[in-house]
Every structure is written in structure tokens, then in C-alpha cells.
Amino acid sequence: MKYRLxxxxxxxxxxxxxxxxxIKSLQKQREEMLRAAENSGKLLRDTKKTTNTLLERIRLITxxxxxxxxxxxxxxxxxxxINNEQEQTQKDIVRLEAELKTxxxxxxxAIDGMxxxxxxxxxxxxxxxxxxxxxxxxxxxxxxxxxxxRNQQADEIKKRKDELASKRAALAxxxxxxxxxxxxxxxxxxxxxxxxxxxxxxxxxAKQKEKELQAIINQKNKQANALNAQIERLIAxxxxxxxxxxxxxxxxKRKAEEKKRLAEQQKNKSKGQGSTPKESASExxxxxxxxxxxxxxxxxxxxxxxxxxxxxxxPLTGSxxxxxxxxxxxxxxxxxxxxxxxxxxxxxxxxxxVFDGEVTRIMSFxxxxxxxxxxxxxxxxxxxxxxxxxxRQGQKVSTGQSLGKAYVDPDIxxxxxxxxxxxxxxxxxxxxxxx
Numbered sequence: 001m002k003y004r005l006x007x008x009x010x011x012x013x014x015x016x017x018x019x020x021x022x023i024k025s026l027q028k029q030r031e032e033m034l035r036a037a038e039n040s041g042k043l044l045r046d047t048k049k050t051t052n053t054l055l056e057r058i059r060l061i062t063x064x065x066x067x068x069x070x071x072x073x074x075x076x077x078x079x080x081x082i083n084n085e086q087e088q089t090q091k092d093i094v095r096l097e098a099e100l101k102t103x104x105x106x107x108x109x110a111i112d113g114m115x116x117x118x119x120x121x122x123x124x125x126x127x128x129x130x131x132x133x134x135x136x137x138x139x140x141x142x143x144x145x146x147x148x149x150r151n152q153q154a155d156e157i158k159k160r161k162d163e164l165a166s167k168r169a170a171l172a173x174x175x176x177x178x179x180x181x182x183x184x185x186x187x188x189x190x191x192x193x194x195x196x197x198x199x200x201x202x203x204x205x206a207k208q209k210e211k212e213l214q215a216i217i218n219q220k221n222k223q224a225n226a227l228n229a230q231i232e233r234l235i236a237x238x239x240x241x242x243x244x245x246x247x248x249x250x251x252x253k254r255k256a257e258e259k260k261r262l263a264e265q266q267k268n269k270s271k272g273q274g275s276t277p278k279e280s281a282s283e284x285x286x287x288x289x290x291x292x293x294x295x296x297x298x299x300x301x302x303x304x305x306x307x308x309x310x311x312x313x314x315p316l317t318g319s320x321x322x323x324x325x326x327x328x329x330x331x332x333x334x335x336x337x338x339x340x341x342x343x344x345x346x347x348x349x350x351x352x353x354v355f356d357g358e359v360t361r362i363m364s365f366x367x368x369x370x371x372x373x374x375x376x377x378x379x380x381x382x383x384x385x386x387x388x389x390x391x392r393q394g395q396k397v398s399t400g401q402s403l404g405k406a407y408v409d410p411d412i413x414x415x416x417x418x419x420x421x422x423x424x425x426x427x428x429x430x431x432x433x434x435x
Contacts, residue, residue: 033071040064223367302377340420349415
């Protein structure tokens with residue numbers, strides 16, 4: 001009976017856990033989407049309404065709408081999951097009530113029988129009236145087991161009552177949560193309608209200023225393409241330099257080991273311990289050159305960097321938001337190929353290093369202010385739109401270290417940073433790498 005009770009409780013826990021975990025996961029995702037929508041809304045409110053920022057405003061409200069739509073979808077899934085949980089809880093309550101009623105009847109019957117038995121004879125007389133000693137012992141253990149069984153039944157009835165009360169409380173809480181989520185979904189749907197109207201208004205205004213916007217887009221596209229070409233050239237030069245340096249160090253290592261080997265041979269000959277004629281005629285055996293220390297450190301740094309994929313800190317301090325993603329971005333009729341990501345944060349935010357490394361290049365570039373390249377073994381991180389720099393070329397930097405103040409756009413009063421990530425001469429999407 002005890003094992004059967006345990007099995008039932010285990011089944012109830014296992015069946016209820018995935019649903020609860022799923023609801024928590026949906027709730028977390030929904031909260032993240034609502035935070036993203038609110039953050040985009042704040043950026044939109046802070047952005048001055050000018051021709052130069054019109055496309056940025058449209059992009060921000062589009063991002064806000066996308067986050068809001070996702071949040072509403074997640075709310076629907078959350079409500080559906082709660083409905084499923086309520087249905088399961090209701091079934092558990094019906095089952096527990098039936099089991100409790102059965103156990104109570106069984107226990108009551110046992111108690112009635114015991115009371116009836118006690119009216120005729122007491123326990124001691126029942127034990128001593130056995131026909132033999134062995135029968136009296138059996139009667140003793142029978143009464144002992146019977147007493148334990150009654151206690152166990154009483155405990156099981158109490159557990160059933162407690163479980164039933166817990167299920168009823170969970171059901172009441174679930175119903176309250178469902179009502180709250182339904183109200184929240186209605187609110188978010190109203191917010192979405194308002195945001196869609198705002199976007200329609202902004203898009204209508206953009207159509208009226210299409211020529212001005214096209215000129216702005218073309219200029220930004222030209223600057224972005226020039227920057228990307230410059231970065232590719234600089235990183236290619238840096239990779240080639242590192243390869244030359246590694247080869248030079250390896251050659252120096254090999255020559256040093258060969259010189260040491262020849263010196264040892266000469267020393268042995270002078271002591272009369274040279275090799276035999278057969279050994280002298282054979283080809284000399286050269287020790288394989290070990291990897292230089294710098295190359296080993298570079299490999300270790302590369303390995304550590306790769307193992308931190310998804311855990312790198314954001315390259316811009318504060319509550320930063322990615323406002324332009326990696327890859328092809330449409331701006332009106334022009335497509336801009338973004339080799340990295342663009343982030344916004346509060347005015348005064350700083351560019352920070354995403355991993356341990358060395359500053360290899362610092363340069364200025366039209367439209368992107370000061371740019372910094374940091375090498376992390378075989379990986380490179382690139383930071384553009386920095387104003388006041390705190391580091392110098394050749395300096396070792398650590399994870400999270402500030403590199404300089406990010407540029408503040410006066411139209412939106414927000415710090416902007418362009419960030420790229422490279423593995424050798426191959427550019428990568430930074431988003432899967434950062435937290």
C-alpha cells in the first residue's frame with residue numbers, strides 16, 4: 001500500500017512539473033519581449049523628430065511592434081498552458097477525492113470492527129487464549145501489524161487531505177493568474193494597435209521626404225562600405241603579420257636548437273666520445289622545433305575565446321540595445337550590408353572589451369569617429385564610434401575593461417557603438433557570442 005501511494009504521488013509530480021516549468025519559461029520569454037518593446041519605446045521618445053532620424057524612428061517602432069507581437073503570442077501560449085494545467089489539476093482533485101472517500105470508508109470499517117472486537121475481549125486475553133505458545137506469538141504479531149496498518153491508513157488519509165488542499169489552492173492561484181494574463185494580453189493588444197498607427201504615420205511622412213532620405217541612406221551606405229573595406233584590409237594585414245611573426249619565432253627556435261645540438265656534438269668529440277663511423281655517415285637527426293611561447297599563448301587565447309561563445313559581455317555599457325543587426329539591412333530602396341551590429345545605450349556609456357587581448361590598431365574614420373581593433377589570439381573585435389579613448393596601441397586589455405567613451409548622437413541623446421567580430425579574415429555575426 002505504501003509503495004502504491006508513493007507511485008501515485010510520483011506520477012502526479014512528474015505530470016505537473018513539465019507544465020509548471022513550461023509556464024515559467026514562457027513567462028520569462030514574455031517578460032524579455034515586453035522589456036525589449038519598452039526599451040524601443042523609450043528610444044523612440046528620446047529621438048528628435050527630424051528628417052535625419054525619420055528612418056531610425058521607423059526602425060525603432062518596427063522593432064517595438066515585433067517585440068510586442070511576440071509578447072502577445074507568448075501570452076497566448078502561457079494562457080493555453082495554464083488552461084491545460086487547470087484541466088489536469090481538476091482531474092487530480094476528482095481522483096484524490098475518490099481515493100480519500102474510499103480510504104475513509106475502509107478505515108471506518110476497520111475501526112468499527114476493532115471496537116466491536118474490544119467489547120467481547122481485550123488484547124491480552126486474545127493473545128493468551130491461544131492454543132499454543134506459537135499461536136499466541138502469531139496473535140501478538142498480528143495485533144502489532146494491524147495497529148501499524150491502522151496508523152499507516154490514518155497517515156495516508158492525512159496526506160490525501162493535504163494533497164487535496166494543495167491542489168485546490170494551486171487551482172485557485174492558477175485561475176487568478178489566468179485572469180491577470182487575459183487582462184495583460186488585452187492591454188498589450190491595445191498598445192500594439194496604437195504603435196501600428198504611429199508607424200503608419202511615420203511611414204507616410206517618410207514617403208513625402210523620400211529624396212532627402214535616399215541621399216542620407218546613400219551617404220551612410222558609402223561610409224559603411226568604405227569602413228568595411230578598411231577593416232578587412234587592416235585585419236588581413238594583422239593576420240599576415242602574426243603569421244610572419246610565428247614563422248620567424250619558429251625559425252629562431254629551430255636554429256637555436258640546431259646550434260645547441262652541434263655544440264654538444266663538438267663537446268662530445270673533444271672528449272673522445274664522438275659517434276662511430278657508421279653513425280657519422282648517417283643523416284643527422286634534427287629535433288622538431290617546438291612552438292614558440294607566443295604562438296602557444298595565442299592558441300590558448302583563441303581556445304578560451306571560442307569556449308566563451310554566448311557568454312561575452314556586451315561591448316557597450318549600460319542597458320544597451322541592438323538597433324541594427326548583422327547582415328543585409330534594407331533602408332528604403334537601398335540595402336546596407338552590416339558587417340557587425342550597432343548598439344545604443346544611455347548618454348555617457350563606454351565601449352568595453354569583450355575578452356582579454358591586445359590593442360593592435362587605433363584609427364579615426366569618417367562617420368565612425370575613433371575605431372579600435374583588439375586581437376584575442378586568432379580572433380579580433382572591432383569597436384567604432386568611440387570618442388575619448390582610454391587605451392593605447394600595443395596595450396594588453398582584459399575582459400570588461402573600458403576602451404573609451406562611445407559617441408553620443410545629439411539627435412537622440414544616446415550613445416552609439418558599431419561592433420564587429422572576426423575569426424582571422426572571416427567576419428562573424430556577433431550576436432550569438434554576446435550575452
